[in-house]
């Protein structure tokens with residue numbers, strides 16, 4: 001599948017397979033195209049750097065996108081039904097307290113406490129109450145006096161058969177609560193959700209046999225159990241995966257979305273972790289090594305999700321022009337609209353970073369419906385998450401991905417009137433999910449830089465750093481991310497595209513010039529930094545050499561040198 005941009009889609013058997021093998025077996029090369037997408041890792045990093053300020057501003061500083069309505073407490077977890085069938089433990093509640101020594105931890109640092117929601121919350125008023133209270137103050141200031149309530153309240157209770165997730169307002173009686181996303185950041189809570197993840201992966205993957213037929217029951221709960229191993233193998237670095245990897249694009253995409261979402265949640269946990277002994281928050285490098293750095297395929301899936309969500313946002317460009325964000329507050333309405341349109345415009349500056357048109361084109365009838373049903377199952381499973389904050393973000397993100405899929409597969413970007421309506425919940429979830437992944441990409445860069453600092457003598461393999469650091473895992477440290485004095489220069493998950501020779505056949509001249517200028521700038525900073533840090537380095541070298549000399553003098557074993565002279569490599573700039 002071709003694209004208008006200089007990077008082509010890595011979709012389809014041969015190219016996909018090659019890029020996938022390359023990524024997983026050796027390294028994630030920043031110039032490689034993210035398999036199943038049409039864009040390289042470094043281009044996505046560049047886009048993320050450019051778009052994240054705008055995303056931050058939208059999600060943190062507009063009432064429309066900062067509050068989310070959901071039914072957090074009244075939904076039933078479907079796992080209990082499986083419990084009867086399979087006889088396995090389905091009581092998720094028993095998994096809430098995860099740490100054996102929770103009793104030794106101060107109350108405020110315990111999983112149960114960390115799980116609770118914070119910040120303002122308001123109940124959704126029914127139709128009658130809405131009429132009584134009027135359009136201006138339907139929530140009567142319960143979210144705070146300064147909140148533009150017309151930006152937050154959701155009047156549209158209808159759902160559409162084209163939805164990929166379970167609408168939050170499904171039940172007529174339980175309309176849910178409005179919660180502040182800003183006051184409830186996604187981070188470590190101590191909740192152990194492995195059972196829920198297992199259920200998600202186990203119950204919601206496709207099998208080759210049943211992919212042509214839609215699920216026989218509305219939830220498709222008992223289908224496709226056996227193919228999980230195949231799909232996981234298709235994304236893991238085992239030699240067997242080569243044959244399985246060629247499974248159909250749609251099934252792969254489904255798995256990658258879930259795995260990418262899981263990776264994003266793990267990134268937030270690892271970068272905002274509570275040391276339950278000292279009570280300090282900060283990055284946990286061991287967590288990063290265990291859950292992400294040693295699994296490049298998970299990082300790849302995270303990048304894939306970024307491409308998918310960004311493409312969906314770009315596709316909404318025309319639709320958003322006619323959208324009313326705050327019916328009772330023209331100023332906020334105009335400001336929110338300006339911000340989101342700027343984001344959608346910027347997202348579409350690089351056309352077709354994900355090519356949805358190649359999906360659901362094969363002879364497998366019913367696949368799209370199967371895909372949709374399975375995604376709905378994932379939504380339902382979020383009600384099994386036994387931690388309020390985790391459930392909030394889990395639910396929001398499944399709605400976000402569901403909305404992205406709805407936009408990608410049900411929207412025609414050139415026609416406006418015929419497209420399905422997007423509920424406020426869906427739009428808020430989509431943009432906040434994009435923000436989650438964007439944040440994860442930036443955090444990965446920081447975690448990687450901190451890990452490199454913690455292991456000063458990397459092995460010589462010229463592999464991607466995420467692979468490199470695996471050989472020398474440092475001990476867990478909790479430092480404040482902001483303490484890192486290397487600033488943005490070292491924070492990129494991968495060295496930027498500029499750090500590599502560009503392909504003159506495919507890169508526009510302006511990109512090449514820009515890339516070269518970036519290298520010159522980075523080299524300049526590198527030299528400056530080297531001069532500043534030189535005295536301290538020299539002192540450390542003298543200490544090491546004195547210690548070696550002392551050992552030699554006493555006849556003890558002389559330790560190997562922990563430093564050497566070498567020229568900086570291009571990708572270090």
Ligand SMILES: Cc1cc2nc3c(=O)[nH]c(=O)nc-3n(C[C@H](O)[C@H](O)[C@H](O)COP(=O)(O)OP(=O)(O)OC[C@H]3O[C@@H](n4cnc5c(N)ncnc54)[C@H](O)[C@@H]3O)c2cc1C
Nearest residue numbers: 187188189190191192193194196197259262263298390394
């Ligand atoms: C929806 C949801 C939201 C959550 N939100 C939070 C939160 O906000 N804060 C918090 O502290 N905890 C949260 N949790 C719990 C958290 O995700 C982990 O379950 C928990 O930290 C235990 O982690 P673990 O290392 O044991 O493995 P888990 O992350 O539970 O993973 C289980 C197994 O899945 C596989 N796996 C792991 N990552 C991937 C991947 N990316 N792709 C494919 N396979 C993978 C591995 O084999 C792993 O052993 C959430 C859980 C769920 C289900």
